[in-house]
Amino acid sequence: MGKYEIVIGMELHTQLKTKTKLFCGCSTEFGAAPNSQTCPVCLGLPGVLPVMNKKAFELSLKAAVALNCKIDLETTWDRKNYYYPDQPKNFQISQNYHCLGVDGFVEIEVDGAIKRIGIDNIHLEEDAGKLMHPEGSNVDFSKVDLNRTGQPLAEIVTKPDMRSIEDAKAYMETMRLFLLHLDLSDCKMQEGSLRFEPSVSLRPFGQEKYGNRVEVKNVNSVKFVVLALEYEIARQTQILDSGGTVAQETVLYDEFRNETRPMRRKEESHDYRYFPEPDLVPATVTEDQIIEVRSAMPELPLAKKHRFIEQYELPAYDAEVLADDPGIAAWFESCAKLHSDAKAVSNLIMNDVMKELNSRKISIEEFPVGVEAAADLLRRVEAGEVSKNKGKEVFAEMAASGKNPGDIIEQKGMRQIGDSDAVRKMVEDAIAQNPQAAEQYKSGKGKAKGALVGSVMKVSKGKADPQLVNQLIDEIVLG
Numbered sequence: 070m071g072k073y074e075i076v077i078g079m080e081l082h083t084q085l086k087t088k089t090k091l092f093c094g095c096s097t098e099f100g101a102a103p104n105s106q107t108c109p110v111c112l113g114l115p116g117v118l119p120v121m122n123k124k125a126f127e128l129s130l131k132a133a134v135a136l137n138c139k140i141d142l143e144t145t146w147d148r149k150n151y152y153y154p155d156q157p158k159n160f161q162i163s164q165n166y167h168c169l170g171v172d173g174f175v176e177i178e179v180d181g182a183i184k185r186i187g188i189d190n191i192h193l194e195e196d197a198g199k200l201m202h203p204e205g206s207n208v209d210f211s212k213v214d215l216n217r218t219g220q221p222l223a224e225i226v227t228k229p230d231m232r233s234i235e236d237a238k239a240y241m242e243t244m245r246l247f248l249l250h251l252d253l254s255d256c257k258m259q260e261g262s263l264r265f266e267p268s269v270s271l272r273p274f275g276q277e278k279y280g281n282r283v284e285v286k287n288v289n290s291v292k293f294v295v296l297a298l299e300y301e302i303a304r305q306t307q308i309l310d311s312g313g314t315v316a317q318e319t320v321l322y323d324e325f326r327n328e329t330r331p332m333r334r335k336e337e338s339h340d341y342r343y344f345p346e347p348d349l350v351p352a353t354v355t356e357d358q359i360i361e362v363r364s365a366m367p368e369l370p371l372a373k374k375h376r377f378i379e380q381y382e383l384p385a386y387d388a389e390v391l392a393d394d395p396g397i398a399a400w401f402e403s404c405a406k407l408h409s410d411a412k413a414v415s416n417l418i419m420n421d422v423m424k425e426l427n428s429r430k431i432s433i434e435e436f437p438v439g440v441e442a443a444a445d446l447l448r449r450v451e452a453g454e455v456s457k458n459k460g461k462e463v464f465a466e467m468a469a470s471g472k473n474p475g476d477i478i479e480q481k482g483m484r485q486i487g488d489s490d491a492v493r494k495m496v497e498d499a500i501a502q503n504p505q506a507a508e509q510y511k512s513g514k515g516k517a518k519g520a521l522v523g524s525v526m527k528v529s530k531g532k533a534d535p536q537l538v539n540q541l542i543d544e545i546v547l548g
Contacts, residue, residue: 071163071306072269072273072310073272073273073274073305073306073309074232074267074271074273075230075231075232075234075271075302076099076229076231076269076270076271076272076279076282077229077231077233077267077268078226078230078231078282079227079240079241079265079266079267080224080225080227080265080266080268081224081225081226081227081263081264081265082196082224082237082263082264082266083222083248083253083254083256083261083263083264083411084196084221084255084256084262084263085124085125085128085129085221085222085224085253085254086220086252086253086255087124087125087128087221090111090122090195090218090220090221091119091122091125091162091193091219091220091221091222091347091509092110092119092120092121092162092195092219092349093108093110093219093367094108095108095111095219097220097221097375097531099257099260102185103201103212103216104214104215104216105216106216107215107216107218107461108514111195111218111219111339112157112218113157113158113159113217118347118348119349121160121352122221123389125143125193125221126193126352128253128377128419129191129192129193129223130169130170130354130358131251131253132170132191132223132225132248132253133169133170133191134359134362134366134546135247135251135366135369136170136173136175136191136225137173137174137175138169138170138172138173138183138188139170140169140170141168141169141170141354142169142353142355142356143169143351143353143354144164144168144193144352144354145164145166145167145345145346145351145352146162146163146164146345146346146349146351146352147163147164147165147166147344147346148160148161148162148163148345148346149161149162149165149194149220149341150162150242150341150342150344151340153197154200154211154213155197155198155199155218156197156198156218157215157218160196160197160508161194162194162195162346163192163193163194163195163224164514165192165341165343166343166345167351168190168192169191169192169193170188170191170192171188171189171190171191172188172189172190172272172361173187173191174187175188175240175243175247176243176245176371177236178236178238178239178243179233179235179239181385181467183371184239185230186228186230186231186236186240187227187228188225188226188228189225189226189227189228190225190226191223191224191225191477192223192224192273193221193223193224194222195219195220195221195222196218196219196222197212197213197216197217197218197260197504198213198214198216198217198218199211199213199217200213200214201213201214201485202335203544204321208502210357217249217261223253223254227240229268229270234298234299234302235236235265237294237298238291238294239440241265241291241294241369242291245263245291245360246393247369247370247462248513249394250367250370250395251367251369251428252368258291259289264289264290265291265294266284266285266286267284267288267298268284269283269285269292269302269305269503270282270315271302271305271306271309272316274288277441279311280305280315281314281315281316281317282317283301283305283316283317283318283320283329284318284319285297285298285301285319285320285322286319286320286321286322286332287321287322287323288322293324296322296324296327297329299321300322300327300328300481301320301328301329304329305455309366311340316331318331318332318390319331320332322498331342337428343451360477370392370393371392373398374388374392374393377391377392377398377445381405382411382412382414383415384475387412387419390419391415391419392420394433396432396433396434397418397422397423398420398431400436400440400474401414401415401418402408403440404417404443404444404447407440407441407444408443408444410447410451410480413441413447413450413451417443417447417464420461421464421465422436422438422443425438425465425468427510436441436468437467437468438464438467438471442465442467442474443467445473446463446467446477449462449474449475449478449520453534453536454478454484455478456482456534456535457530459483462483463477463483466481482532483532484532489537490540492525492529492533492537492538493545494539495528495529495533495538495546496521496525496542497545499521500521500542500545500546502524503521503524507521507546510542511547518542521542522535522538522542524540525538525542526538
């Protein structure tokens with residue numbers, strides 16, 4: 070353990086799943102030609118008036134309730150003033166004085182322990198545009214794409230409750246799943262629809278006062294946030310060890326050099342000269358609305374994981390994998406209702422279903438094998454009608470052709486031979502043809518058994534029940 074305690078807070082910005090922008094009717098679809106999805110409102114031209122997107126407000130309210138926040142029944146809008154080339158109005162419509170939700174929390178799991186991370190506030194604001202920097206040694210300009218300007222953003226600000234990089238990583242992964250399960254965002258970090266901006270500081274263990282914090286910007290993946298934090302912690306440690314003072318500033322993370330570089334001094338609230346937005350009326354919420362949102366709240370991933378462990382007696386790893394995707398979790402539970410061996414269902418999903426989904430690049434909702442057919446196959450494997458290895462072949466054919474397992478087993482002659490008398494005759498013939506292997510196995514050389522099993526499986530063309538084959542070899546050879 071080092072001399073310093075790590076203190077991390079996090080700002081999360083996520084583009085909400087709406088078809089239009091926060092204050093105008095422009096499309097939010099990703100990938101359109103630069104500056105093709107703009108209008109006088111999102112460009113901030115003189116004389117225009119913004120109108121709030123109701124859907125964006127409802128999604129933010131859903132997030133605030135799920136994060137256990139105190140909900141302000143009257144939310145107001147404010148102008149956050151700053152100049153940047155991708156902000157055409159020179160201000161951003163945001164919330165500062167009356168945020169939608171405050172003083173909430175989210176639970177994360179780190180090394181099997183549950184930890185609560187405080188949520189300072191969640192508020193709604195419009196996104197800025199995007200600067201594009203052409204490559205080349207002689208290039209002395211940047212281009213601006215304003216398609217993203219005005220897209221609805223939910224910003225979630227934590228309290229400085231994280232004390233390790235592991236905490237920060239768990240928080241980011243938890244929040245990504247949180248947003249997906251609530252259907253608030255598509256969370257595509259590579260497209261800019263989810264961004265994490267950590268603030269990190271160090272202080273000597275036992276000291277109550279926080280150290281100067283450094284906020285990291287321009288990070289587009291969880292992996293790079295972790296690398297940026299590792300670099301920044303090492304940098305601040307070196308400064309403090311040498312008797313220096315860490316500057317409170319905003320830095321950029323350079324993923325190619327794996328280092329942070331100063332961007333600007335850290336702004337405080339007064340630097341933005343917030344004042345009430347004169348062109349928008351307050352947005353109101355009723356207690357009945359909050360109750361309605363809370364009652365319709367889906368089960369969140371961490372709670373679902375622990376329920377899967379308890380209800381279905383699954384290992385923690387299985388439960389976490391299944392609970393991560395709401396579609397897969399629902400598929401699992403539907404299949405588990407039809408086939409009582411939940412672990413067998415879990416194995417099928419993790420070993421076979423996910424393989425097919427990844428290779429086809431499709432979601433579970435698009436998967437051609439239904440839960441009824443999957444449960445039917447699992448029952449046939451359990452009954453010994455088809456071996457586990459052959460069962461995998463049957464499943465692959467089900468996914469490719471859409472046929473039911475019974476037809477595939479019959480058409481391909483995969484039905485397993487489970488008749489005891491028939492298999493006994495095969496085992497006796499194998500022993501007679503391989504007397505040396507039988508003697509070696511009888512004398513304690515376990516590997517010799519493989520030759521006997523292999524001989525039976527060859528004769529039966531892989532159809533003999535392996536468990537029965539092994540049992541009969543032991544019975545006949547070992548007595």
